[in-house]
Amino acid sequence: MTIVRSMLAFDMPPALTRDDAARIAALAQLDLSDDELDTLARQLGDILAYAEQVQQIDTTGVAPTASIVTRHAVDRRDELQPSLDRDTALANAPDPALDAGLFKVPRVIG
Amino acid sequence: MTVREIRDAIRSGERSAAEICRETLARIDAVNPLLNAFNTVAAERALARADAIDRDRDRHRGAPLAGVPMAIKDNICTSGLRTTASSRILEHFVPPYDATAVSRLEAAGAVVVGKTNCDEFAMGSSNETSAFGPVRNPWALDRSPGGTSGGSAAAVAAGLAPCALGSDTGGSVRQPSSLCGVVGLKPTYGRVSRYGLIAHGSSLDQIGPIARRARDVAIVLGVVAGADACDSTSAPEPVPDYEAALTGDVRGVRVGVPRALVEQGVDPDVARATTAALDVLQARGAAIVDVDLPHARYATPVYYLVSTAEASSNLARYDGVRYGFRATGADLRAMYGQTRGRGFGAEVKRRIMLGTYVLSAGYYDAYYLKAQQVRTLILRDYDRAFERVDVVAMPTSPVPAFKLGEKIADPLQMYLVDVFTVSANLTGLPAISVPCGFTPGPPRLPIGLQLTGRRFDEAMLLRLADAYERDTEWSTPLPPIPSR
Numbered sequence A: 001m002t003i004v005r006s007m008l009a010f011d012m013p014p015a016l017t018r019d020d021a022a023r024i025a026a027l028a029q030l031d032l033s034d035d036e037l038d039t040l041a042r043q044l045g046d047i048l049a050y051a052e053q054v055q056q057i058d059t060t061g062v063a064p065t066a067s068i069v070t071r072h073a074v075d076r077r078d079e080l081q082p083s084l085d086r087d088t089a090l091a092n093a094p095d096p097a098l099d100a101g102l103f104k105v106p107r108v109i110g
Numbered sequence B: 001m002t003v004r005e006i007r008d009a010i011r012s013g014e015r016s017a018a019e020i021c022r023e024t025l026a027r028i029d030a031v032n033p034l035l036n037a038f039n040t041v042a043a044e045r046a047l048a049r050a051d052a053i054d055r056d057r058d059r060h061r062g063a064p065l066a067g068v069p070m071a072i073k074d075n076i077c078t079s080g081l082r083t084t085a086s087s088r089i090l091e092h093f094v095p096p097y098d099a100t101a102v103s104r105l106e107a108a109g110a111v112v113v114g115k116t117n118c119d120e121f122a123m124g125s126s127n128e129t130s131a132f133g134p135v136r137n138p139w140a141l142d143r144s145p146g147g148t149s150g151g152s153a154a155a156v157a158a159g160l161a162p163c164a165l166g167s168d169t170g171g172s173v174r175q176p177s178s179l180c181g182v183v184g185l186k187p188t189y190g191r192v193s194r195y196g197l198i199a200h201g202s203s204l205d206q207i208g209p210i211a212r213r214a215r216d217v218a219i220v221l222g223v224v225a226g227a228d229a230c231d232s233t234s235a236p237e238p239v240p241d242y243e244a245a246l247t248g249d250v251r252g253v254r255v256g257v258p259r260a261l262v263e264q265g266v267d268p269d270v271a272r273a274t275t276a277a278l279d280v281l282q283a284r285g286a287a288i289v290d291v292d293l294p295h296a297r298y299a300t301p302v303y304y305l306v307s308t309a310e311a312s313s314n315l316a317r318y319d320g321v322r323y324g325f326r327a328t329g330a331d332l333r334a335m336y337g338q339t340r341g342r343g344f345g346a347e348v349k350r351r352i353m354l355g356t357y358v359l360s361a362g363y364y365d366a367y368y369l370k371a372q373q374v375r376t377l378i379l380r381d382y383d384r385a386f387e388r389v390d391v392v393a394m395p396t397s398p399v400p401a402f403k404l405g406e407k408i409a410d411p412l413q414m415y416l417v418d419v420f421t422v423s424a425n426l427t428g429l430p431a432i433s434v435p436c437g438f439t440p441g442p443p444r445l446p447i448g449l450q451l452t453g454r455r456f457d458e459a460m461l462l463r464l465a466d467a468y469e470r471d472t473e474w475s476t477p478l479p480p481i482p483s484r
Helices: A002-011 A018-027 A034-056 A086-090 B003-012 B017-035 B043-055 B100-107 B150-157 B174-180 B214-224 B268-283 B296-317 B332-343 B346-359 B364-388 B411-416 B422-427 B458-471
Strands: B038-041 B069-073 B111-116 B163-168 B183-186 B206-211 B254-257 B287-290 B391-395 B431-438 B446-453
Touching (some): A018 A034, A018 B346, A034 B296, A034 B346, A034 B364, A034 B411, B003 B214, B017 B043, B017 B069, B038 B150, B043 B111, B100 B111, B100 B163, B100 B214, B111 B150, B150 B206, B163 B174, B163 B183, B163 B214, B174 B431, B174 B446, B183 B458, B206 B214, B214 B431, B214 B458, B268 B287, B268 B391, B268 B431, B268 B446, B268 B458, B296 B346, B296 B364, B346 B364, B364 B391, B364 B422, B391 B458, B431 B458, B446 B458
Parallel strands (some): B069 B111, B069 B163
Antiparallel strands (some): B038 B111, B183 B431, B391 B446, B431 B446
């Protein structure tokens, strides 16, 4: 029975449109071309259709597992620890303001 | 030479670290152009380090990895040495600090010789998503080495380094180890600190060693394992002497086989080799027992829902502000979108999109929450199995090395390759891949047996792997690569 239902699910993938893909891309801050959006809409649709089989499983009353850490190793005093100096922290920045000690970004406020 | 042979030769003074280092670099020079296994070769740094070890030999006499060359996957940070995650967005990134695993290796006397190619941000199963071109399988240059730690596995298989670190989010140490014919271990979640590992799926990621022998994997694991104040998910469990666990005695060890899971979709050569491997363990006194993991067949879809959700969140940090590539944009949002749209490759963008979708309002319960619930059911399956057996055995990969280009156009087909490896990440359990044969060929392609164990029982996996190696020769041959 499970097999039949999951086969049906394959026949009816959650169709994703280019607009859906564009909406997700905007949430993820990804500028994509129309070609990329079309390809991704189709591929995400395929992958989600495949993932539909998970929906068939009875999970009534089953707690979700988000993490498998059972006990934590490290509690420490909230004390100042040595850290990177400012120039080192800025060394990989595409547009650092070394004298001011800042990461520069394009204008935010007009 | 193996890790142990190098260590012992340097400790006894029979060889110098500098000699070993020069030989390793010469081999990399000759063979790497064929394999593309390294993104960066750190020749000067490695030679300087080897000289320092030779000059200060007395201090390094007891060091467990004195003078042992080591390759590091390029998503593990090395202070002052470019670390790219095989992505354009980090092409020129030079970390200001070492990953804990790297600093522990160096403190133990290891010599980092370079950074190995991998799938971009460790997302892929074939090494083809690397922005710097695929790694080639040393056993057949037109085939994939597997992924994502394809460069680490290929380098060890081809003798470019006796040992390497990889990372494993869904099989990325074990699957390339299987496809390249070397030993690869994914330790228990929390066993090895992930400080300095470029994050992919935070509830899944583990760093693991790859080598030609189980004993070498045991030696390296003993060095990198253990709690770390810099990683709150690292575990406080004491680190046993893994090398001491390699007794060769597997009498009475119960090996579970999930027959229903492996009876379909496995290449016949792979099925034959893994069955024969169980016979070898049985002949040594292990008991083969049937086990049932009814939810394990859902592990692949569950994995791709959970891992992409975590990845979409982790990769939000690449925004062109603090490090990495930045595109120009009229305003801040345009800069973000252009930077990410141009800096990431196709597979990374696909996963960010999928993860963003399954976490978005209206879909969270149906996909992400549901996947986490099924993850619980998979965990319970394994808990039940481990009431009756000590390890669970199955093929590492359902197929041997496939051709470059064969699967890359169809993301879903590529995801299905991970069917046997992703469960260990979802459950946090340790798992090892051990070479267990070859396809008849030509080309002869390596096959790997996967053993999954109880939490923090890496010693049992290594004991079985080592015992198996004593009766077989699969780890001995070097691949037939032309050398110059």
